[in-house]
Amino acid sequence: MREYATEAIVLRTAPMGEWDITASLFTEQLGRIDARAIGGKRIHSKFAQHLNPLNRVLVRLVQKNATTLADVVTEARFNGTARATQKALMALALINAIILPGNSDTRLWRYVKDALSSATLAPQEILKLLGHDPSRASCVRCRGRDVRSFLPEDQVFLCNSCNLKFPDKGILLIQ
Numbered sequence: 001m002r003e004y005a006t007e008a009i010v011l012r013t014a015p016m017g018e019w020d021i022t023a024s025l026f027t028e029q030l031g032r033i034d035a036r037a038i039g040g041k042r043i044h045s046k047f048a049q050h051l052n053p054l055n056r057v058l059v060r061l062v063q064k065n066a067t068t069l070a071d072v073v074t075e076a077r078f079n080g081t082a083r084a085t086q087k088a089l090m091a092l093a094l095i096n097a098i099i100l101p102g103n104s105d106t107r108l109w110r111y112v113k114d115a116l117s118s119a120t121l122a123p124q125e126i127l128k129l130l131g132h133d134p135s136r137a138s139c140v141r142c143r144g145r146d147v148r149s150f151l152p153e154d155q156v157f158l159c160n161s162c163n164l165k166f167p168d169k170g171i172l173l174i175q
């Protein structure tokens, strides 16, 4: 059994079983990590108010076979316009889809932490840092340069009209 205390960004949460929540977290040293918040769905859970996407939190994690969330407290909440919030959520969805669990990336961590504080987090920057610069990309179907979405599974870009014709459900908007 190992225990970690670390800063983390909440990427997303999902229900798990009847009462629990799985939180997908992004950290500097552990990279992306899924942690189970036991009883997280209960109304008076100590986790509930802290596990919101875009929150920067301090967590204590216990790693056995799986990773369990032992404690969480919010350090900073996102404070931006509706458009800034929308872009930041797109950026977090990309991190969640592209970064494999356990892969740490200090440059990406620093960018995400700073850009969340200044409410300037942008999906294009995330892609650039991960080696998929959208400004140099073209649509995988029509070769158009105005790319609007990214398909993480195939690591390809799509333009606005092609992404409507693409059957895949894993498409993520990038602007």
Ligand SMILES: [Zn+2]
Binding pocket: 139, 140, 141, 142, 143, 144, 158, 159, 160, 161, 162, 163
């Ligand atoms: Zn296209």
